[in-house]
Amino acid sequence: MDRMLMVLGGFSAVLVIWVLASVRREHIRVEYSVSWLVAATVLVIVSFNRRLVEWMAEALQIQYPPLVVIVLMLGVFLVVLYRVSLRISELKDNNIALAQKLAILEYRQKSIHEAQRQHPETT
Amino acid sequence: MSGPLIPGERGLLVLIPCFNEQGAIAQVIVDIQREMPGVPVLVIDDASADATVQMADAAGADVLALPHHLGLGGAVQAGYKLAFEAGFQYVIRVDGDGQHSASDIPRVFDALKSAGCQMVIGSRYAAGQRNYTSVFRAFGIIVFRTILRPILGTWVYDPTSGFVGVNREALALFSRSFPLEYPEIEALVVLQRKAFRFVEVPCRVRPRQAGRSSITAIKSVYYLIHVLLGVFVNILKFEGRKRK
Numbered sequence: 001m002d003r004m005l006m007v008l009g010g011f012s013a014v015l016v017i018w019v020l021a022s023v024r025r026e027h028i029r030v031e032y033s034v035s036w037l038v039a040a041t042v043l044v045i046v047s048f049n050r051r052l053v054e055w056m057a058e059a060l061q062i063q064y065p066p067l068v069v070i071v072l073m074l075g076v077f078l079v080v081l082y083r084v085s086l087r088i089s090e091l092k093d094n095n096i097a098l099a100q101k102l103a104i105l106e107y108r109q110k111s112i113h114e115a116q117r118q119h120p121e122t123t
Numbered sequence: 124m125s126g127p128l129i130p131g132e133r134g135l136l137v138l139i140p141c142f143n144e145q146g147a148i149a150q151v152i153v154d155i156q157r158e159m160p161g162v163p164v165l166v167i168d169d170a171s172a173d174a175t176v177q178m179a180d181a182a183g184a185d186v187l188a189l190p191h192h193l194g195l196g197g198a199v200q201a202g203y204k205l206a207f208e209a210g211f212q213y214v215i216r217v218d219g220d221g222q223h224s225a226s227d228i229p230r231v232f233d234a235l236k237s238a239g240c241q242m243v244i245g246s247r248y249a250a251g252q253r254n255y256t257s258v259f260r261a262f263g264i265i266v267f268r269t270i271l272r273p274i275l276g277t278w279v280y281d282p283t284s285g286f287v288g289v290n291r292e293a294l295a296l297f298s299r300s301f302p303l304e305y306p307e308i309e310a311l312v313v314l315q316r317k318a319f320r321f322v323e324v325p326c327r328v329r330p331r332q333a334g335r336s337s338i339t340a341i342k343s344v345y346y347l348i349h350v351l352l353g354v355f356v357n358i359l360k361f362e363g364r365k366r367k
Contacts, residue, residue, distance in 0.1 A: 099190050099193055100201040100204055103187050103190060103201055104187065104205050106188070107185075107186075107187050107205065
């Protein structure tokens with residue numbers, strides 16, 4: 001059990017370091033790193049706290065206590081991934097609206113140039 | 124480019140969303156111009172990799188070129204936005220592959236003006252007529268027709284038709300909010316939710332004149348699931364949580 005918790009805790013600690021390094025290199029924006037940092041930190045705390053794991057296992061009636069951390073991990077990452085999907089959807093909507101706006105503006109600009117070319121005396 | 128895009132006497136714009144339709148687009152435009160002289164034709168190019176833009180431009184259409192591929196709904200909505208901003212009263216959308224006959228456009232336009240509805244669908248089944256339809260599409264049409272019957276409260280015989288006319292009310296709505304990937308069926312539900320009316324008028328459908336359909340056999344399954352989900356999401360949508 002201890003070894004399993006160590007592995008999960010180690011994995012979570014690596015995730016924390018990885019996210020911090022990514023923030024430092026500006027590969028991920030601070031506001032998007034928060035959910036990953038919180039999730040990974042919670043997992044580190046839980047993994048290295050044997051009494052907390054055993055208490056949670058008993059409360060959830062899970063026979064093998066390290067499974068608690070894995071279930072928690074799954075739940076936390078599902079929530080984070082769902083938040084990412086929401087953000088992607090929003091970005092896609094914005095991207096489409098921007099592309100449409102750009103196309104319309106380019107069209108209008110070309111129309112003006114065309115009109116100027118055909119009737120230079122009016123400009 | 125023949126622009127700037129200005130509503131003529133009839134206030135009508137013909138909209139052609141296109142993606143890699145260089146083989147058919149010129150003839151489609153020429154047919155429309157012959158059938159509806161003086162009516163502006165706007166081609167929405169959804170970032171084609173071929174010479175669609177050049178062919179459309181040479182044929183005398185206005186071309187709205189999207190900077191990258193948005194999919195059918197995004198392309199059509201871009202056209203609706205431009206038409207709405209330019210002040211058009213009616214927009215008729217036809218496919219760029221030559222499946223729709225330009226000679227049916229006046230019938231759709233007349234219905235749009237006189238039927239007191241916000242949308243007119245050029246339907247391959249409206250008068251019980253038989254038209255060219257692939258097996259997959261025919262199956263899909265039957266499925267969607269049956270599912271939409273209780274939702275819309277009426278039969279729509281050709282719910283996947285891309286031959287659609289809208290008046291300014293529907294144009295205003297679709298400029299703000301339009302289904303983005305496979306828009307035809309979801310658009311019907313959007314209209315129904317707004318208590319808008321639509322009618323079907325018979326039209327002819329031919330095999331596509333060139334190019335390939337974007338909906339392959341495998342994609343049809345995805346299409347079916349996607350559209351069904353889109354329909355139910357639109358039913359569940361409450362006012363105030365609309366896309367921008």
